[in-house]
Amino acid sequence: MAKPEPGSVTAAQNWPQALLLVGCGNMAGAMLGRWLEYGLPPERVTVVRPSGRPVADGVTVMTTLPDVIAPDTLVLLGHKPQQLPDIAPPLEARLGAGATIFSILAGVSTTQLAAVIPQAGAHVRAMPNMPVRSGHGVVSLFVDPSVPAHVRDVADLLCRPLGLVAWLEDEALFDAATALAGCGPAYVYRFIDALAKAGEAVGLSAEIAAHMALATVEGAALTAAVSKDAPGALADAVASKGGMTREGLDVLDRADGLAPLIEATLRAARDRGAELARLAAGPGKA
Template sequence: MAKPERAIAWPDRLLFIGCGNMAGAMLARWLDCGLPPERVTVVRPSGKAVAEGVNVLTQLDGPVAEGTLVLLGFKPQQLGEIAQTLAPLLSGATLFSILAGVPVAQLRDAFPQSGTILRCMPNLPVRIGKGVSILHGDVDASAVQREQTEALCAPLGLVEWLDDEALFDAATAVAGCGPAFVYRFIDALAAAGRNLGLGDAASARMALVMVEGAAISAAASDIPPDAMADAVASKGGMTREGLDVLDRPDGLAFLIDQTLRAARDRGVALAALSRKAD
């Protein structure tokens, strides 16, 4: 995993409220890139260790220190319950939320005494520095805070700011949920190869490495992916015959459109669930 070329100005204190798969992936990447573990505290009911040198608590025993960056990494449905006890302890703290479907206004209602609130939606490839972090800042987020947030997320991969928070669920459907959809495609490709008579292991290996190589090639090219597809599809050839199936009106584009809409709409529903739990 590549390390950032520039030195990172790590927060003096980083507090994780919850540390599930996504928050854990972010923390692991930051530690790999040089975040001093003694600056990190994780609050999780289980008290389970996270990484060597990282302090783990089952609950906060007092207000957080001034200047602490607080990452909210629990389930969005838990917002109301957790905020009841946590909000008084976060007075003035900068909140960095990765709660899916929970807008800044709702976070402000839950934590009225906090400082600036920033939203981030990462995806799991952040663990290897190849992820996407979608960011949106509170109205009071300063240019310096935006720069610091972007610098913090840079080791995770691509950073995309959204000025219009209404698009957050749509962006999450593409980048946040997207890896799972790609994994399904890889599995489907391997299964189709098996149906054509290839061995299970061989078909799985070819599908996985093919997708990896194609993604790297697309990322390194100035040519749009649709043009790259056409460039390798000779008229009357095997690739063109397969593309003609994918390009049907009810083919891949339609299926992906429906997939993203379903994911986006679930983000809206999650926000409604978290409001009911408040």
């Protein structure tokens, strides 16, 4: 289904009546920036951040939680996971009826959220990645099957302007999804940098190599996004037998090449998610 243009009436018609961001770091800020650009009325948004720094025109910024959080507010938890044990009690005490917790805290399960913020009507777990700011991100989502369907619908509509919405049926897979899509952009940036440095090593200037590496990855990603062929088939289509591309692919395809390296990378990120969950649970609660 085609997305409406940013700022259009269609884009703006399904926004929550009240959106409270508890924390507004890089990720939460990227999400909010996209939503505002896409048509979210800024007067519906309140951001709680200790610094009190402005966020955007029309958005209310507070240094502490409001005394009362209006009924049916969607509360986005955008602080550090380790801060949850300190933030949850005062948040729980202020929640109005029907409030939904929308958490982007790495490693924090819906069970943990429900245990520390039971007053909320529903708990949605989400993990976006940084390209959500341009609408080309990925947002992994999970809600318990017992949660009313309209909560899932609201979360789905809220995340569609951000990019691909990936619903997970098993929350146990959340750390794996986060390792792939949430952490993945950083790994792609490292690959771009490595490609540029390799180009420099074989004789190109640093400036030309950097520009070529970025443009090459961008073009390849755009091509893969619109192609009916799998990325592996696209790679084989570029690589003729005995040619330059095939010679390079043979290096990447070694038993100790790219695939096991990326797998080890994702496993390390996934396992860190489990560690973050234990930290967020607090001493003796993991």
